[in-house]
Each structure stands twice: as C-alpha cells, then as structure tokens.
Amino acid sequence: MIRLRSLSTLTAVLLAAGSNLEAQTTAYVGGSVWDGTGASIIRNATMVVEDGRITAVSPSAEIPAGTEIVFLEGKVLIPGLINTHGHVSGRWAAEDVVDEQDRIRGDLELFAKYGVTTVNSLGDGLAVIEVRKSSSPLDPRARLLSAGAVIAGDTPEAARNQALANADAGVDWLKLRVDDNLGSSRKMPWDAVQAVMNIGNERGLRVATHLFYLEDAKRLIDMGTGMIAHSVRDTDVDQEFIDSLLESGICYVPTLTREVSTYIYGTRPGFFDDEFFTEYANEDEIERLSEPAYMERTLASASGAAYRVALVQAMENMVILQDAGAPVTFGTDAGPAGRFPGYFEHMELALMVGGGLTPTQALLAATSVAASCLGLDDIGTLEPG
Template sequence: MKIPVRLQAITAIPTLFAVTPSPAFASLTPDIGSASSGVQQSTAATTVAFVGATVWDGTGSEPTSGATIVVTDGTIVSVSTTGGIPADAEIVLLEGKYVIPGLIDTHAHVSGRWMENGEDDIVERVKADLGLFAAYGVTTVNSLGDAVEVIEARDEIADAAGLAALLASGPVITAREPSEAAASAREVVAAGADWLKLRIDDNLGTSEKMPWQAVEAVVNVGREAGVPVATHIFYLEDARRALEMGAGLIAHSVRDADVDDEFTTGLTESGVCYVPTLTREVSTFVYGRRPGFFDEEFFTARAMASEVERLSDSTYMEQVRTSETAARYRVALVQALSNLTALNEAGVRIAFGTDAGPPGRFPGFFEHMELALMVGGAGLTPTEALRTATGTAAECLGLDNVGTLEPGKRADFLVLGASPFRDITNTKTLEQVYVGGRPVLEEEDGEG
C-alpha cells in the first residue's frame, strides 16, 4: 500500500475535524414557516427567482457568478446569467452567496438510532432522520439496510415538506442458503424496494461469509425484477467477485489490500459505482477520546444529546481506545483512502456515501466530514468531491431528476456563505437548503 504524504494526517485523525465556526447555521431551525424574502426564507409562490449567487450546477461546468435560478412549482425552469425573470416571480436575492446542488448520500440508514430513545413509530423515526439529513443539506438518501416498514414509510411521507427524498432497500439479506436468500430478496422486491442489499464479508473474521451461491441467487432475483444489488464488502477478492456476478453498487471501500488493475478495469468498463464510506471507519475509533467536532456549533445545533453523552462516557472511551477492532478499522481507513486515491485517478465512478445513521454516525454532519476526508485524505479536489455527491451520485442511483441544477430537475440546492471550491469545509457555511424549491430552514424566533 502506497501511503501519500497527506495520509500522515490520519495518524492524528481529530485534526481533520477541527472546530469550524458556522454562525449562520446556528441561527436556523429545520422548519417551514410562513414566508418572507431573503436567504433564510421564501414564500410558497408558484414561481421564485433566486438571483445573484455564484452557481455550480454539478454538470462539470465551472461555477457561474451572478446567475439566476428560476423555479416553478418546485422544478427548475432556467439557470442563466442572461435569462429574464418572470414578472410574477418572487425574488430571493443571493448576491455574494454560493449555490450547489443538494447532496446525495448513496449509502446511509434511517430510523434505527431512534429505537434506543423510546420512539417506536417508524414513520416518525424516518421523518426525524430525513428532516435531519435535509437540515444539513443532504436532500436525497439511499437507505441500504433497514426494516421493511421503512419502504412503507417512504411512500407515506413522499413529497413531505422539509424532508430529504428517500430510497430504501429494506432489510440486509444475509441468508446462507440460496433458496432462502432468493426468497428474502423476492419478499423485499414485493414490498417495493429500490435496491437489494446483501452482506458478503465476515466482519473481520467474526462471522461466516455469505456463500457465493446465495449471492448469485439474490443478484438473479434483482436482475429479473429490475432492482439493482448493493454489496457490503471489505476484501478486494470479494469486491471483485461481486462485480463479476453483477452487483450494481460496491457499497463500501476495499480495505484489506491495494486495488489492482483487474478490479479497477472491471469498475471502469462496467460503469459500476464505488462508495467509499470513509466516515464509517472513523466512527469505530474516533470516540476513544472526545472528538473536537463535539464542540463545533455546526454539530451541536442538531446532535442527539443522549448520543453525545453516551459517546463521551469515560468507560466507553476507554473501551474504544483498547479495542482491537477499532485499531484494525483505523488501519483500514488508511487503506480505504489510498484506494480511493487510486480509483479516482483511474476514472472510476465514485459515488458519495457515508453509512451514516446508526449510533455514532451522525446523519447530515457525517456527510460534511466525508467530503473533508475525500479532499484532505484522498486528494480529490473540492470539485471532484462535490461531483461525487451530486451529479455522479444521482447517476449511480439511476435518478434523472436530481443531482444537477438544470431545467426540468427538482429544485434541490444549498445556499452557502463561502466558496466550497476554495475550501471544502465551507459546505458548513450553510445558510439555506431547498428541497423541491421549498426552504428547509427558517430563522429562530427573535433572530434576524
């Protein structure tokens, strides 16, 4: 494994997540109230023109200064510097601001973390997580591994104001017998799953791998039903074989060895996307000491207090510090970063994903941490990292209505106070989030 100089920072992982001021974000709450003009709020007018921002549309083009985005009924009508503004449009002035497409997480989870906090209504649990994702600028979430009821909740809350859009796989398929695995896959397909998710690896040698006959059975069900398969892997050989069998998404980094030419070529030729989930590794060891981001306002504004308290417990931190598993995953992160560097340079389609949602993996906040790791740890440019989380992520999920700011697309976008292309951590200068043209954040009473 060739470790770039920049990866030396991983040995002091907390420094990657230094406290970053975010005053604008601190004054906002995730809600939709009655409208007024300005960055924080807009009305539910049929047509809205967002005027004057520097706009990056996610297509690969350079940012455009002084642009106007016209949105009608939640859909983008135009993005230009010369087009006219409809006479009946509400005007939202964004001079000096930066607008980028909403972030898309291709591998996250919803609903599970609330079970420890007494919330047993799955619809409310899903809404709470999707509201949290949206408040952090994550406007589409692919939930790879949750209760089958999450699929029903997805349909019940579709198009609800202030929530990220949801795709769902239902439960992770782990059955070892091919017939049982196929039956599980058919059950999830019948429930309306967007993806099938299966776990192949052995969890660092603590369980048996899923037999390849069972993997093949699930892939065949997915192929027949037109439902793609996402694979949980750790080892290079497993990732290579899953790709050969027809996996539609490599849903984690290869973390045991350097990726080789055969695997890299397989990804580039097939167009299958690779999801790094770097912060998944971080979550296994970073709580050995109280991380610096626990004092960051961008984090504390929305973090579940009971979860922060649990992770700050001295006994728990000692367990993490002395955990052999945590130590192994720390090494795995270095390998994952090295492989991300190589695959990105080879032109593999990288799809943004965090595995956020379970305890210790804070929805919404971890997405900003992931972007920082992709840039600071793996050497992607800010534009490359943002492209993985917008246009490429949409392509990898088969979504043609989000990911870029173009006519006909859903008006999902973020308003930032500073350029993320100059410094990727400026995604935390979040001033407003729009989902379907509707604002997610409004000023707290008494602010502004």
C-alpha cells in the same frame, strides 16, 4: 477541520431541483451557482424555480412578474447532496415522536437540515419502504430510496426468501453483506449470494454489496453486483479490478466515515465543539459516546484500530480509482449509532478531499455522479428542466 468548515460554508445554501419547494415561482438572486455538471461557477446568478422545477440559471435570467425573490449575495448554491449509502432507522428523531414512520421522517428531516436531499437507505426495516411509498418530492425532508433489510442468509433458500420479501415489499435496491468482520464471523456463502443476484435479475433490482476484500469485490462484480457499497480495504486495488469496475459501469462508494466511527470516540472528538455539529446533534447520543467506559472500550478496541488502518487503505484506493476514471460516488453509511446524519456527510466530503480528491471531484461525487449511480436523472445538477 479547516477543510470541513470551508465545505460547510459552501453548502450553507443548498437546493435540490424538485425538493422542498412549494408550488410557486421563486428566484434566487445574486449568489454564485456551482451547478454540479462540472462547468465553472456562475457568478451573480439568477436561478428561477417554478413549481419545484428550475426554469433558468444565468446572470441574465428573466424574473417573471409576481416571483418571490430570495437574495443570496455572498453565498454559493450547489445541488443537494445525494447519499448513495445511508441508513434511516428513526434513531435520530425527537424523543416525543412515537410513530415509527414519523421517526423515520424525522431522520430524513435531519439529513435535509445539512443539505442532504436524497438518501439511499441500504439496509433498514420494512417501515422505511412504507415511508418511501408515501413520499413526495415536495416533502420538506430528504428524498428516500430503500433496499429494505440487509440480506445475509446462510443458505441459498434463506437468502432467496429474504430477497423475495424485500422485492415484494417494493424496494428500489437489494442489499447484500459479504464480510467476515475482520475474520470474526462467517461470510455469506457464494451460492446464497448467487441466489440474491438471481432474484435481482428476475425482479429488475440492482444489488448493492457490503464488502471489505478485493477478491470478494472482483467476484461480486463478475456476479453482477450493481454497487460496491464500501471501500476495498484489505489491499491496493489492482488493474484487473479497475478494468472490471470500469467495464461494469457500477459505482464505487468509499463510506470513509464508517471507518472513522469505529475509533473516533476513543477520545473526545474535536467536532463535538463544532457549532455546525452541535446545532442539530442528538444530545443523548453525545452523552452515550462520552461515557468513560464506552470511550475506554473504544480506545482499546482491536477492530477500531484495524479499521483505522483500513481507512488509510480506503483513501488510497479511492484516489487510485478516481484517477483511473471510475465513478467514485458519495456515500457515508451514516444513520446508525455514532454516525450522525447530516454532519457525517460533510465530514465525508472533507475526508474525500483530505484523502486526495479535489473539492470539485468530491462535490461531483455527491451530486451528479451520485444521481447517475442511483438512476435519478432529474436531480444532482442545477440546470433548467
């Protein structure tokens, strides 16, 4: 919890190039800038932003006449956090927001309140795609990318049709689910997986994959997946996997907090008392998670216990891959029930560091590495241009 708080302080002031800024010139003066490139912190920096674009970052940057000045002594600026695996269903918007698209925008506003300025929605309804199409980088909420609905067809034809429907609707990614849920359900057949990969190739869409097992991860890389969207959680990753991951250049997204959400509500979690959580937390959801019957079920849940073990495996693999030079990339799977958008991103950073990454590695994973994973060249760092 100490780590979580210190990261929260660090990210108290977050800015994304091109986001949340009106058409005008603003200078952010006197703070320190961690620019997301891997360079050292710039102390007593001046960062000038014109019409949503950074034009200067340095201790000696000139401030044009008529510039609005924001003093940031004692604060650290970092690039906005980029969640490469999130969900925006509209679950978290205020009760009086009725319109489905407005509810989705409400989720994106909540992410932004916690400094999460980009969310890649890996498996939500078609309305998300409509919101994505009508978005502008200057909107006061997190930037949105979307994979449309998760594809999990039982036959090649069904999977192909789902993939085509998503592609026709204008998605940025396709999202597959190859998992047997700890042996409790049927895994998507490989010929159906191949059908989706084929549509991805035809339409120029990368395929992000939900998975659990190492052998599936290897096969999916061979088949051309564009993102490992969860940790390998059954065993240590081996050299064969490391080599194929490095060769493919695709990103590996641990989503550690997904595991946490499966067991943490068995007892009242300590973060329910964290002001950084309670400030924006949805009270109905806290109430639901705090019901004695729900807590008892969670405490007794076999899958929760198994995912708790899987979390340890996930952390070990994250460190093995980071040390091997693989692009370990920030993503949380936050947004569904029990996974609070925004706060869970900070919990994820704390878990990445708790699992063995350095704070710098975790923050790079959430900024420039994540931007490159999503193919977004103009975000993820605080640099002129």
